[in-house]
Each structure stands twice: as structure tokens, then as C-alpha cells.
Amino acid sequence: MTKIKHQPDYPAINVAVVGHTNAGKTSLIRTLLRDDQFGNINDSAGTTRAVEKSVIFAGDDAILNLYDTPGFEDSSALLQTLDEMSATFAARLPADLLHTFISRAQEFPDFEQEIKVLRQSLNSDVLLYLIDVREPLLGKYSDEVEILSKAGKPILPVFNFIAGNQPALTRWREQMARFNLHSALEFDTVAFDFEAEKRLYQKLQSLLERRYDTLQTLITYRQEIWNTLVHAAAQRIFQLLTEVACYRREVSDKHGISDADVTSMQRFVRKAEQSALRDLLTIFAFTQKDIDMQQLAVSDGEWELDIFSPRALKDFGLNAGATALKGAATGAGIDLMVGGISLGAAAMIGAALGAGWATLRRYQRELLAAWHGHKWLCADDDTISLLYLRQRKLLHALTQRGHAAQNNIQLSDNADHALPERWHKIVATLRQHPEWQFNSTSSIAYQQLQAEVINWLTCDGKDS
Numbered sequence: 001m002t003k004i005k006h007q008p009d010y011p012a013i014n015v016a017v018v019g020h021t022n023a024g025k026t027s028l029i030r031t032l033l034r035d036d037q038f039g040n041i042n043d044s045a046g047t048t049r050a051v052e053k054s055v056i057f058a059g060d061d062a063i064l065n066l067y068d069t070p071g072f073e074d075s076s077a078l079l080q081t082l083d084e085m086s087a088t089f090a091a092r093l094p095a096d097l098l099h100t101f102i103s104r105a106q107e108f109p110d111f112e113q114e115i116k117v118l119r120q121s122l123n124s125d126v127l128l129y130l131i132d133v134r135e136p137l138l139g140k141y142s143d144e145v146e147i148l149s150k151a152g153k154p155i156l157p158v159f160n161f162i163a164g165n166q167p168a169l170t171r172w173r174e175q176m177a178r179f180n181l182h183s184a185l186e187f188d189t190v191a192f193d194f195e196a197e198k199r200l201y202q203k204l205q206s207l208l209e210r211r212y213d214t215l216q217t218l219i220t221y222r223q224e225i226w227n228t229l230v231h232a233a234a235q236r237i238f239q240l241l242t243e244v245a246c247y248r249r250e251v252s253d254k255h256g257i258s259d260a261d262v263t264s265m266q267r268f269v270r271k272a273e274q275s276a277l278r279d280l281l282t283i284f285a286f287t288q289k290d291i292d293m294q295q296l297a298v299s300d301g302e303w304e305l306d307i308f309s310p311r312a313l314k315d316f317g318l319n320a321g322a323t324a325l326k327g328a329a330t331g332a333g334i335d336l337m338v339g340g341i342s343l344g345a346a347a348m349i350g351a352a353l354g355a356g357w358a359t360l361r362r363y364q365r366e367l368l369a370a371w372h373g374h375k376w377l378c379a380d381d382d383t384i385s386l387l388y389l390r391q392r393k394l395l396h397a398l399t400q401r402g403h404a405a406q407n408n409i410q411l412s413d414n415a416d417h418a419l420p421e422r423w424h425k426i427v428a429t430l431r432q433h434p435e436w437q438f439n440s441t442s443s444i445a446y447q448q449l450q451a452e453v454i455n456w457l458t459c460d461g462k463d464s
């Protein structure tokens with residue numbers, strides 16, 4: 001971790017999050033805090049009723065004080081009231097008008113919420129002005145900007161609900177430019193996109209030049225945390241792959257593979273995947289609501305489609321029919337391990353070479369052993385591939401790298417299905433080390449494989 005520069009002379013930067021009701025102010029703060037318990041969020045207007053402070057730290061240093069505020073409701077009436085008031089006395093600065101208005105708050109009970117916003121705006125260093133770009137460009141929004149401008153603070157418009165709303169976004173950008181607000185941020189508040197978060201801090205750097213270093217400290221710190229999270233998630237996926245690829249269950253020679261053997265293997269795989277899925281959601285502090293908004297096929301901490309369902313294979317471009325290559329031990333996601341190689345893999349190699357006989361000769365000893373009682377049931381390659389592809393997709397959704405792909409579903413679908421070049425080789429190696437299932441950390445070979453898979457998962461696009 002980078003050592004955080006202590007800046008005792010500088011207080012935290014005060015950021016007021018303001019905007020129309022329901023624009024997503026509280027959601028934005030939750031996302032920045034990684035705290036799904038902060039405040040209340042609701043589809044109905046007027047959810048936040050009081051200013052609420054939260055703090056973003058870099059290490060022990062408070063960097064940002066974020067102030068959630070109630071949403072504006074009737075800004076046109078407010079602007080009219082302010083205009084009327086301004087006619088009655090000569091305010092030196094627009095902010096003086098706001099101060100006077102606030103000092104006479106009891107005369108304006110209808111603006112109780114708005115007064116809280118104005119007070120907080122005057123006490124802040126910068127305003128984040130949240131905009132739901134799906135809203136039409138109505139006068140009330142212009143009035144909001146005009147009122148907020150009177151506080152004399154830098155304003156950063158933050159465009160929310162941007163996914164799939166490009167034309168609306170362009171209109172809003174033009175609208176803000178008319179108010180001299182040329183720098184703005186696109187940020188889907190429910191999307192957990194570190195790049196967007198970084199851009200937010202960078203925009204604040206340009207608006208608050210004197211606080212550049214403080215904000216840089218924050219950017220560096222958050223970047224490290226983010227990298228750590230992504231790495232931890234990729235490591236967890238590799239652990240899942242190891243658990244499942246290394247799984248073996250000895251099959252009685254006398255009775256062959258029983259239903260109980262198959263059920264037990266399947267139960268193991270399901271539980272392993274479920275536990276990994278829950279860990280990934282926990283790492284990124286994702287809630288069911290986030291999952292729903294990202295349209296992930298996950299509910300109650302489980303994938304909706306069972307890992308052994310043919311539909312699940314098909315969804316990821318894995319061809320259930322190809323398992324026919326595997327000879328006797330097909331179906332239900334199972335394979336037979338014989339010696340160091342699975343029958344499925346042996347048959348695939350044979351088929352690929354176009355010479356079943358050569359394969360047979362090469363693995364003669366192991367194959368013979370199968371007939372003489374040393375058989376293990378294991379998960380087949382397709383199942384392990386599917387585990388990888390599903391978790392990779394989840395990771396992309398959690399880190400929002402799938403987000404840009406919303407405009408290009410075709411591309412993202414293909415990318416969802418491609419396995420890395422060395423994929424089958426890695427699975428074969430894992431299978432040969434059943435001891436890694438429970439104790440692997442000291443093995444250098446294991447660590448190398450782990451590093452390779454983590455690299456696939458964390459370096460976007462380079463794995464296919």
C-alpha cells in the first residue's frame with residue numbers, strides 16, 4: 001500500500017450532492033462508499049429528508065465529506081420567490097441572497113427541504129449536481145441550476161441513468177453547456193465502475209485545483225483497493241476451479257458408477273460454485289438489487305440455471321453434444337479419471353489426432369488400470385469450462401467491464417464464450433494434482449497456474 005501523505009493543514013473537501021428528487025443522489029453516495037446501508041433509496045420522490053454526512057477516507061485521512069441532500073421538488077416556485085426577494089434589497093453577491101433567504105426560513109415553510117439544500121451548498125466546496133438524463137429538459141431543471149449557481153460554488157453535473165440513453169445524454173450535455181457547465185461526468189450510480197469513480201475525482205481535481213494533491217492521494221488509494229478487490233475475486237475463481245478440477249471420487253469396480261456417486265459429485269460442484277459466487281458478491285459488496293439492475297441471472301446467491309443443465313452449457317456456447325466424444329463416461333457432467341488423465345481428455349486427444357489407437361497406446365497403462373479397479377469419478381471438462389465462463393462473466397459484471405458492452409451485445413456475447421488458449425492444458429494439469437484441492441499454497445507449480453489464470457481474469461480482453 002502506498003503511504004498516505006498526511007495533510008493536517010487541509011480539512012476534508014466538502015461535497016454537496018444535490019439535484020432533483022429521485023435523480024439518484026443517495027445511490028451515488030452508496031456506490032462511492034461501497035455501503036449499501038447508507039441512507040434510504042426509493043423509487044418514490046422525497047426519500048431523503050435531511051442532510052446526511054458521510055466520509056471517504058484514504059487510510060486514516062478524511063478526504064471527502066459527502067453530504068446527501070433532499071431532492072428539489074418545486075424549483076420554479078423557489079426561483080420566483082428568490083427573484084421577488086432580490087427586488088426588495090440590493091444583494092452584493094448572489095450568495096448573499098441565499099443567506100438572507102435561509103435566515104428567514106420560517107417565513108417559507110413550503111421550502112423546508114430546499115432550504116436544507118441551499119444551506120449545505122453554501123457550506124460546501126463543490127456541488128455534484130445529479131441528473132436523471134431520461135427526464136425531459138423542463139424549465140424546472142434550468143431553474144434548479146440557476147438557483148444552485150447563486151451559491152457561487154463549482155458545480156459538476158453528474159449524468160445518471162445513461163445506459164441506453166445516448167441521445168438524451170447529448171441533449172443534457174448541451175443544456176448544461178448553456179449554463180457554462182462544460183465539464184460533466186457520466187456515472188450510472190448503480191454500476192460499480194472504478195474508472196468512472198476515478199474520473200469523478202479527476203474532475204474534482206480540475207475544479208478544485210488547490211486540492212489537487214489531496215485528491216490524487218485519494219485516487220491512488222482507491223486504485224490500490226480496487227486492484228486488491230479484483231485480484232481477490234480472480235483468486236477466488238481460481239480456487240473454485242481447483243476445487244472442482246481436483247475433485248475425485250473413487251468408483252467401486254464391482255458396481256461401477258452409481259447414482260449416488262454422480263449425485264454426490266454434482267452436489268459438491270454446486271456447493272463449490274455457490275460458495276464462490278457468494279464470496280464474489282461479498283468482495284464487491286453487491287446486493288440483490290444491484291444484481292437485478294445488472295440483469296445477472298442470479299437470485300438468492302445462486303445462479304438461476306443449474307450448472308448441470310444443458311441450457312447452461314448452451315448459453316455459454318458449450319456444445320453438450322461434444323461430450324459424445326468422451327465415450328462411455330458421458331452425461332451428467334461426469335468423467336472418469338484414470339491414472340493421470342480423464343477418459344474424456346484422452347478421447348478428445350485421440351479424436352483431435354485422428355488416431356484413437358495412438359492415444360490408446362500412449363495411455364495404455366492408465367486405461368488398463370481403469371478396467372482393473374482404479375477409477376475415479378470427476379467433473380468433466382465442460383462443467384469446469386462452464387464454471388470458469390460463468391464466474392468470469394460475473395466478475396465482469398461486478399467490475400462493470402460488461403458495461404461498455406451494453407452498446408454491443410454481439411461482441412460481449414462472443415467474448416463471454418471464448419476460452420483462453422491454454423485452458424484445457426491448465427485444467428488437465430489441475431486434474432493431475434488432487435492434493436491441491438485442500439493444500440496448495442506452497443506449491444510453485446500451483447502458484448504459477450494461479451498467476452496465469454488471475455492474469456486472464458484481470459487483464460481485460462487478453463484471455464481470448
Ligand SMILES: Nc1nc2c(ncn2[C@@H]2O[C@H](COP(=O)(O)OP(=O)(O)OP(=O)(O)O)[C@@H](O)[C@H]2O)c(=O)[nH]1
Pocket residue numbers: 020021022023024025026027028040041042043044045046047048049069070071072160161162187188189190191293
Ligand atoms: N437502473 C438504475 N437505477 C438507479 C440508478 N441510480 C438510482 N437508481 C434508482 O433510482 C431510484 C432513486 O434513487 P435515489 O438514490 O433514492 O434518488 P435520490 O436522488 O436520493 O432521491 P431523493 O432522496 O428522493 O431525492 C431508486 O429506485 C434507485 O434504485 C442507476 O444508475 N440505474
Ligand SMILES: [Mg+2]
Pocket residue numbers: 025026027039040041047048068069
Ligand atoms: Mg436520496
